[in-house]
Amino acid sequence: MFTISFTAFRSTIHVFSFFLILIFSGVLSDSVNSVPVVNDSLTYLWPLPTEFTSGNETLSVDPRLSLAGAGNGGNSTIVRAAFDRYKRIIFKHTNRFSSFSLLRGIKPVYDITTLRIVVNSEIEELQLGVDESYTLYVAKNDGQSITGDVTIEANTVYGALRGLETFSQLCTFDYSSKSVLVYQAPWYIQDKPRFSYRGLLLDTSRHYLPVDVIKQIIDSMSYAKLNVLHWHVIDEQSFPIEIPSYPNLWRGSYTKWERYTVEDAIEIVNYAKLRGINIMAEVDVPGHAESWGKGYPDLWPSSSCREPLDVSKNYTFDVISGMLTDMREIFPFELFHLGGDEVNTDCWNTTPHVKEWLQDKNLTTKEAYQYFVLRAQQIALSKNWTPVNWEETFNTFAENLHPRTVVHNWLGPGVCPKAVAKGFRCIFSNQGVWYLDHLDVPWHEFYTAEPLEGIDDSSQQKLVLGGEVCMWAETADTSNVQQTIWPRAAAAAERLWSSKEAISSGNINETALPRLHYFRCLLNRRGVQAAPLTNKLARTPPIGPGSCYIHTKWKGGNDSLILFENVNGLIINGSGTIDGRGQPWWDASCARHPQFKVY
Ligand SMILES: *[C@@H]1O[C@H](CO)[C@@H](O)[C@H](O)[C@H]1NC(C)=O
Ligand SMILES: *[C@@H]1O[C@H](CO)[C@@H](O)[C@H](O)[C@H]1NC(C)=O
Ligand SMILES: *[C@@H]1O[C@H](CO)[C@@H](O)[C@H](O)[C@H]1NC(C)=O
Ligand SMILES: *[C@@H]1O[C@H](CO)[C@@H](O)[C@H](O)[C@H]1NC(C)=O
Ligand SMILES: *[C@@H]1O[C@H](CO)[C@@H](O)[C@H](O)[C@H]1NC(C)=O
Ligand SMILES: *[C@@H]1O[C@H](CO)[C@@H](O)[C@H](O)[C@H]1NC(C)=O
Numbered sequence: 001m002f003t004i005s006f007t008a009f010r011s012t013i014h015v016f017s018f019f020l021i022l023i024f025s026g027v028l029s030d031s032v033n034s035v036p037v038v039n040d041s042l043t044y045l046w047p048l049p050t051e052f053t054s055g056n057e058t059l060s061v062d063p064r065l066s067l068a069g070a071g072n073g074g075n076s077t078i079v080r081a082a083f084d085r086y087k088r089i090i091f092k093h094t095n096r097f098s099s100f101s102l103l104r105g106i107k108p109v110y111d112i113t114t115l116r117i118v119v120n121s122e123i124e125e126l127q128l129g130v131d132e133s134y135t136l137y138v139a140k141n142d143g144q145s146i147t148g149d150v151t152i153e154a155n156t157v158y159g160a161l162r163g164l165e166t167f168s169q170l171c172t173f174d175y176s177s178k179s180v181l182v183y184q185a186p187w188y189i190q191d192k193p194r195f196s197y198r199g200l201l202l203d204t205s206r207h208y209l210p211v212d213v214i215k216q217i218i219d220s221m222s223y224a225k226l227n228v229l230h231w232h233v234i235d236e237q238s239f240p241i242e243i244p245s246y247p248n249l250w251r252g253s254y255t256k257w258e259r260y261t262v263e264d265a266i267e268i269v270n271y272a273k274l275r276g277i278n279i280m281a282e283v284d285v286p287g288h289a290e291s292w293g294k295g296y297p298d299l300w301p302s303s304s305c306r307e308p309l310d311v312s313k314n315y316t317f318d319v320i321s322g323m324l325t326d327m328r329e330i331f332p333f334e335l336f337h338l339g340g341d342e343v344n345t346d347c348w349n350t351t352p353h354v355k356e357w358l359q360d361k362n363l364t365t366k367e368a369y370q371y372f373v374l375r376a377q378q379i380a381l382s383k384n385w386t387p388v389n390w391e392e393t394f395n396t397f398a399e400n401l402h403p404r405t406v407v408h409n410w411l412g413p414g415v416c417p418k419a420v421a422k423g424f425r426c427i428f429s430n431q432g433v434w435y436l437d438h439l440d441v442p443w444h445e446f447y448t449a450e451p452l453e454g455i456d457d458s459s460q461q462k463l464v465l466g467g468e469v470c471m472w473a474e475t476a477d478t479s480n481v482q483q484t485i486w487p488r489a490a491a492a493a494e495r496l497w498s499s500k501e502a503i504s505s506g507n508i509n510e511t512a513l514p515r516l517h518y519f520r521c522l523l524n525r526r527g528v529q530a531a532p533l534t535n536k537l538a539r540t541p542p543i544g545p546g547s548c549y550i551h552t553k554w555k556g557g558n559d560s561l562i563l564f565e566n567v568n569g570l571i572i573n574g575s576g577t578i579d580g581r582g583q584p585w586w587d588a589s590c591a592r593h594p595q596f597k598v599y
């Protein structure tokens, strides 16, 4: 009894807000000359597919949608698990039944009842450059055509996963008919990534992130079609991961509760693989490693020189070798990050036994830094890993780096052009535009960053594997990490996935921004704490009451804001200022967007 009246009470509120919205939109449309402001040609998919065509039909999707697997890999458990996950996302509102469903009357016939997934290859190995292409066809099953319903065709299960994500973004719950609809069908989409490496760095040393939080981040990465989680697991502040060969290393964790067991790490790798995401672990040497000495103080040159690690002892390299042997069992990805950045070697020269060793070997500290990095590379190579190193290694001794080295840019622009000119592969992460902890970098700088800038030769362009946005965690922990990553990481994700031509023409404030606003709301709907997009600083909360879909934007240091369009039907565009209570004042115009209906 209580439950029913409570539900009724909530419904009253919903009806009430619905009228409010009606009144509100009425006011808005009356107050200005009606000017259509939305570019109807925008497609609210993120990242934008390579090629697509759409039509003008609206199709309903059966909540009992069934999966028909075909091809050598069509019955893969990876595909089945993904189908179940996406069913939960797509049919969030239709899975539940209540006595009200009878009153509403259930629509008995659906246009789409089967999802056909054709996967040509049964090979499920997830490596760099795995084929992620797919085609997606969504059409009405008129009972005659054999190509009705939804078909995803891909060469690998990972292509099928990307196709499922795209399909889920075409599905919208319609609150009037209480069913899931696909607008603008039939859809024909042919898609593939521009770059094979589309990364996000997570730093679990500056702040520990619980396993469940890492899994949530992996889920959110799959929504933006990112495919590498660069796990910067250890740094000078803490050593949270278990290394069975050197069981005291994780004494360097902040506390005994902020740790990852080997089993935790394996679970993260497997969880990510089911979503088509590789984990690239990092052991950053010889700098950024002070925490190692908590468990094994001999790794420190002295108690006053705790970093870089002691270059003079073979023991140091024995520990690295043992760590990499253990980690090889956990991380199957072919790339392994060895760091090598920000190495200040001054205290090597002031530590007597290290200084003596340098003199014996006739090495400067700079040469000893090179010796350390190259010896660590040999260890990684001997374990069949391709070493990735931060750009300082390339900037300091490019000619001696192993030719398989992948150079990881971060300091600024112009590094990948130099690296690929020397035949190295490169990952773009220019900190000026792709560091998520730089809260003052707006979305459009993430969006317009171009990994191939300054590289004209097509064979050199191929050496750029892609790029990575970096979530350094000095000021990010579980309480705010997702809102610091999203939505700006998605701007980079589209840069890395979509064809350059498709996303570089026109004014991005008109072609990309409305879609990115919409994608932010999509992340929110799926439970991801993505922050407002056009706030003054990234991750800051909303500035006042309001809809996710009606966008406010800071203009400058003043309290002025611009209202953007609501892509889900009601379109508002105007400008104004907020008063002390955060109430907007505006001019606005209304229009309807064809792909999504007014609720
Ligand atoms: C709409 O978008 C298309 C594709 O992005 C572009 O070519 C066209 O110029 C845009 N139209 C307007 C009015 O902005
Ligand atoms: C839908 O598209 C078809 C084929 O392009 C066209 O003939 C028809 O007029 C369109 N219908 C509407 C309502 O726009
Ligand atoms: C996939 O499974 C279905 C039903 O379990 C079966 O009919 C079909 O032959 C299987 N296909 C392949 C390629 O194994
Ligand atoms: C240290 O390792 C190097 C390289 O493997 C080797 O040549 C050298 O003999 C070792 N030194 C000692 C004291 O074991
Ligand atoms: C030490 O190294 C320098 C430069 O690498 C070289 O010129 C010098 O001959 C070396 N000295 C000895 C004793 O090997
Ligand atoms: C898009 O908007 C931003 C912020 O208002 C502005 O800085 C930028 O110049 C605009 N870009 C274009 C292409 O108009």
Ligand SMILES: *[C@@H]1O[C@H](CO)[C@@H](O)[C@H](O)[C@H]1NC(C)=O
Residues within 6 Å of the ligand: 557, 558, 559, 560
């Ligand atoms: C804020 O905006 C108002 C109205 O446009 C203007 O008079 C004022 O100078 C602005 N203040 C600052 C600090 O920019």
Ligand SMILES: *[C@@H]1O[C@H](CO)[C@@H](O)[C@H](O)[C@H]1NC(C)=O
Residues within 6 Å of the ligand: 035, 037, 562, 563, 564, 573, 574
């Ligand atoms: C708002 O609409 C006007 C035309 O009425 C247009 O010039 C302006 O670019 C639009 N602003 C945004 C942010 O879409």
